[in-house]
Amino acid sequence: MTKSALQIARAAYQPKLPKALKGAVKTVIGAPTQSVADQDAIKQLFPNTYGMPLITFEAGEPMKHAPINVGVILSGGQAPGGHNVISGLFDGIKSLNADSKLYGFILGPGGLVDHNYMELTSTIIDEYRNTGGFDIIGSGRTKLEKEEQFDKGYEILKQLGIQALVIIGGDDSNTNACVLAEYYAAKKYGVQVIGCPKTIDGDLKNEMIETSFGFDTACKVYSEVIGNIQRDCNSARKYWHFIKLMGRSASHIALECALQVQPNVCIVSEEVESKDMSLDDVVTYIAEIVATRAAEGNNFGTVLIPEGLIEFIPAMKRLIAELNDFLAANAEEFSHIKKSHQRDYIISKLSPANAAVYASLPDTVARQLTLDRDPHGNVQVSLIETEKLLSEMVATKLATWKAEGKFDGKFAALHHFFGYEGRCAAPSNYDADYCYSLGYTASMLIADGKTGYMSSVRNTTAPAEEWIAGGVPITMMMNMERRHGEMKPVIQKALVRLDGAPFKTFVEHRERWAKLTDYVYPGPIQYFGPSAVCDQPTKTLLLEQGK
Ligand code: FBP
Numbered sequence: 326m327t328k329s330a331l332q333i334a335r336a337a338y339q340p341k342l343p344k345a346l347k348g349a350v351k352t353v354i355g356a357p358t359q360s361v362a363d364q365d366a367i368k369q370l371f372p373n374t375y376g377m378p379l380i381t382f383e384a385g386e387p388m389k390h391a392p393i394n395v396g397v398i399l400s401g402g403q404a405p406g407g408h409n410v411i412s413g414l415f416d417g418i419k420s421l422n423a424d425s426k427l428y429g430f431i432l433g434p435g436g437l438v439d440h441n442y443m444e445l446t447s448t449i450i451d452e453y454r455n456t457g458g459f460d461i462i463g464s465g466r467t468k469l470e471k472e473e474q475f476d477k478g479y480e481i482l483k484q485l486g487i488q489a490l491v492i493i494g495g496d497d498s499n500t501n502a503c504v505l506a507e508y509y510a511a512k513k514y515g516v517q518v519i520g521c522p523k524t525i526d527g528d529l530k531n532e533m534i535e536t537s538f539g540f541d542t543a544c545k546v547y548s549e550v551i552g553n554i555q556r557d558c559n560s561a562r563k564y565w566h567f568i569k570l571m572g573r574s575a576s577h578i579a580l581e582c583a584l585q586v587q588p589n590v591c592i593v594s595e596e597v598e599s600k601d602m603s604l605d606d607v608v609t610y611i612a613e614i615v616a617t618r619a620a621e622g623n624n625f626g627t628v629l630i631p632e633g634l635i636e637f638i639p640a641m642k643r644l645i646a647e648l649n650d651f652l653a654a655n656a657e658e659f660s661h662i663k664k665s666h667q668r669d670y671i672i673s674k675l676s677p678a679n680a681a682v683y684a685s686l687p688d689t690v691a692r693q694l695t696l697d698r699d700p701h702g703n704v705q706v707s708l709i710e711t712e713k714l715l716s717e718m719v720a721t722k723l724a725t726w727k728a729e730g731k732f733d734g735k736f737a738a739l740h741h742f743f744g745y746e747g748r749c750a751a752p753s754n755y756d757a758d759y760c761y762s763l764g765y766t767a768s769m770l771i772a773d774g775k776t777g778y779m780s781s782v783r784n785t786t787a788p789a790e791e792w793i794a795g796g797v798p799i800t801m802m803m804n805m806e807r808r809h810g811e812m813k814p815v816i817q818k819a820l821v822r823l824d825g826a827p828f829k830t831f832v833e834h835r836e837r838w839a840k841l842t843d844y845v846y847p848g849p850i851q852y853f854g855p856s857a858v859c860d861q862p863t864k865t866l867l868l869e870q871g872k
Pocket of ligand 1: 400401402403404495523524525526571572573632707748
């Protein structure tokens with residue numbers, strides 16, 4: 326395989342580890358835990374894995390350990406640093422005993438069920454150290470939730486002598502990891518299950534999990550490119566750039582990028598929902614900023630839009646819910662309606678309030694709302710071109726204002742969607758170190774016989790030496806939520822907190838950023854050079870920790 330000079334240099338990077346993990350490790354048992362809500366229900370569902378204590382690791386006396394066979398799964402969307410979790414896990418189990426073995430299940434949880442696996446040898450691992458992507462074993466979105474799948478998985482685990490399975494995934498995958506841990510514990514199968522917090526979306530975090538891996542790198546990649554666009558925008562002075570950023574639900578990515586680049590506008594879905602804003606309110610807010618800047622002769626700017634916005638606008642949420650139910654029940658009839666009549670047909674079938682919202686949407690988006698559906702019958706919001714929807718509606722509003730003499734500028738919009746560009750980027754130093762430490766910590770949790778825990782590495786705004794490694798019972802992060810009509814135990818998703826320091830800092834500055842052209846150009850991720858340039862965590866994390 327041909328490699329770039331940077332890839333070769335980067336392969337030699339030795340990720341930093343917390344001091345406690347550098348030699349032999351001792352387990353310190355903390356206080357017993359409770360779930361964040363619905364304690365009785367969660368306790369009943371997880372009798373074997375509920376209430377376990379927090380764990381931290383400290384430097385200890387060397388101990389002999391028998392070889393351990395471990396399996397690893399990458400679950401869900403790619404996130405920078407996944408390969409380092411696996412290399413940290415590999416090095417960790419080898420440090421316990423050189424005869425330990427690591428097996429990777431291919432293409433996500435489906436690999437476990439279908440018995441599709443490979444042994445990860447040191448030659449393979451060395452090819453992937455500090456690289457982006459999940460291609461070492463691939464990832465997938467198969468949900469591990471049925472007992473038949475658990476038992477099918479157990480067959481191969483038993484055959485390979487695997488004592489522990491590490492599932493690297495987001496909130497849903499870690500919820501399922503916990504259900505699996507409970508099932509194997511109840512059946513006394515002797516297989517431990519450990520989770521690792523992954524997702525660029527940044528919405529798997531809590532008191533004990535500071536951030537999900539990949540968020541740091543992805544935001545840095547997007548911020549670099551947005552910064553480049555801002556330079557272009559400020560040079561040409563003739564375009565408004567509408568930039569949609571990944572993040573299926575939460576707006577952490579958009580907010581972090583805003584803190585890094587100081588755009589003219591950034592919409593935060595959680596605020597839109599809490600203020601009960603309509604689509605027209607959002608459009609008016611953007612159009613007013615465009616008009617104010619135009620009055621100063623600035624017919625250019627940047628607007629950051631979180632991918633999940635549409636579902637946070639209360640009126641759109643109600644419309645989508647009715648559309649889901651209606652189309653699920655009338656799929657056959659709808660499929661026979663001519664394309665040119667579909668819009669009117671839908672309008673005639675919806676309740677008056679939702680019909681009015683639907684009628685106000687541009688054709689393209691109206692069609693996307695009815696045609697693009699996932700296997701569960703839900704509208705796939707990520708396929709909706711919110712950036713185009715907003716810019717079209719802003720253009721219409723400005724045209725009205727122009728006719729009324731309220732706007733006297735030019736408005737030309739360009740559109741971008743940044744998501745896949747950042748999900749497989751080579752991990753920043755932060756993610757390279759954090760991920761390696763998460764994987765290494767997982768190996769220590771396994772050595773200590775733990776199951777139903779998530780690997781946790783904290784204090785990560787301090788130098789890596791001072792990071793705190795340990796484990797958090799997954800049940801601690803759970804509450805009961807309605808999913809597909811049923812109450813289920815799930816890990817609470819962390820949305821942007823409107824009372825949190827990152828959002829408050831943004832609010833403090835946004836008016837100034839809207840009016841002035843106060844752009845920041847972060848530039849590309851750096852790996853070599855001063856720590857202030859190479860090792861900075863996200864602004865979100867620094868602000869959350871009061872730094
Ligand atoms: P995970 O939550 O699985 O990490 O995936 C997050 C994400 O990247 C979202 O930001 C995005 O909406 C989605 O995946 C895209 O999914 P897909 O990879 O199936 O296109």
